[in-house]
Amino acid sequence: MRYLLGLLVGLAILWLVLSGHYAPMFLAFGLGSCLFTVWLCHRLGSIDAEGVPVDLLPRLPGYMLWLLWQILKANVDVAARILRPGRHISPTMITLTAHQRTPLGQAVFANSVTLTPGTITVGLTDGQAEVHALSEAGSHDLDGGVIDQRVRALESRVRHLSSAGS
Amino acid sequence: MIWFINSLSWALLVVGAMTCVIGGFGMLRMPDFYTRTHAASIADTGGMLLIMFALMLQAGLTLITVKLVLIVLFLMITSPTASHALARAALHDDVKPRLNHDKRMGASGSANDRHDPS
Numbered sequence: 001m002r003y004l005l006g007l008l009v010g011l012a013i014l015w016l017v018l019s020g021h022y023a024p025m026f027l028a029f030g031l032g033s034c035l036f037t038v039w040l041c042h043r044l045g046s047i048d049a050e051g052v053p054v055d056l057l058p059r060l061p062g063y064m065l066w067l068l069w070q071i072l073k074a075n076v077d078v079a080a081r082i083l084r085p086g087r088h089i090s091p092t093m094i095t096l097t098a099h100q101r102t103p104l105g106q107a108v109f110a111n112s113v114t115l116t117p118g119t120i121t122v123g124l125t126d127g128q129a130e131v132h133a134l135s136e137a138g139s140h141d142l143d144g145g146v147i148d149q150r151v152r153a154l155e156s157r158v159r160h161l162s163s164a165g166s
Numbered sequence: 167m168i169w170f171i172n173s174l175s176w177a178l179l180v181v182g183a184m185t186c187v188i189g190g191f192g193m194l195r196m197p198d199f200y201t202r203t204h205a206a207s208i209a210d211t212g213g214m215l216l217i218m219f220a221l222m223l224q225a226g227l228t229l230i231t232v233k234l235v236l237i238v239l240f241l242m243i244t245s246p247t248a249s250h251a252l253a254r255a256a257l258h259d260d261v262k263p264r265l266n267h268d269k270r271m272g273a274s275g276s277a278n279d280r281h282d283p284s
Contacts, residue, residue: 075212082192090266114246
């Protein structure tokens with residue numbers, strides 16, 4: 001129920017922000033389309049802790065700010081490697097263990113790694129992420145597992161999904 | 167105050183645009199497909215963020231800023247998904263990455279290592 005309500009509230013906020021029309025007729029259309037979308041998602045069976053990650057919401061802003069800072073640092077690093085004359089890259093493939101408890105957490109981890117310039121997740125099976133890094137130094141940073149720990153903290157109180165591995 | 171916000175916004179726009187150009191330059195300079203993806207990711211993270219933040223400063227506290235924040239949020243979800251799909255498709259299609267270090271599980275240590283002088 002909380003996930004259904006969460007989705008409805010989220011959609012309503014999105015509609016209000018994107019529409020900018022607040023006449024009663026438009027509001028009714030908006031409500032109608034939100035309810036229709038919620039019904040469709042319900043039929044798809046996608047209203048659960050994974051489809052509507054409201055449990056992450058309280059800790060998400062802090063994580064986003066930290067990730068933005070990481071992205072900016074990585075941008076400077078990769079830009080420097082591009083601009084400096086000579087070869088300053090050492091492409092590396094590395095296998096990392098994603099320690100998150102839920103598939104959602106592992107997806108957030110893999111996406112965060114990809115979002116940071118200089119590292120790309122090319123595969124994620126059974127909690128093992130295969131990552132291509134532009135430099136060996138970048139792969140060392142990942143090996144330290146800072147992103148991994150942050151994402152674990154992000155999902156620390158997520159309810160267990162039945163499909164959660166190990 | 168207004169001139170301060172305007173200059174900050176312009177500075178961010180210029181730096182953001184330069185970041186995109188560096189990304190494009192990197193795409194030309196990098197040796198293989200995967201390293202080029204890294205160069206491209208500069209443009210769609212750093213460049214995108216700087217330009218969007220500059221535009222938010224221009225818009226001030228209005229609905230436009232909220233919409234810009236939404237664009238940033240959606241791009242931060244979709245762009246890594248797209249790069250991941252691209253890289254995975256390349257790997258699936260047997261585009262071999264040119265590696266200096268292979269620390270994959272099951273990789274035979276330095277057997278796959280290759281140092282090219284370029």
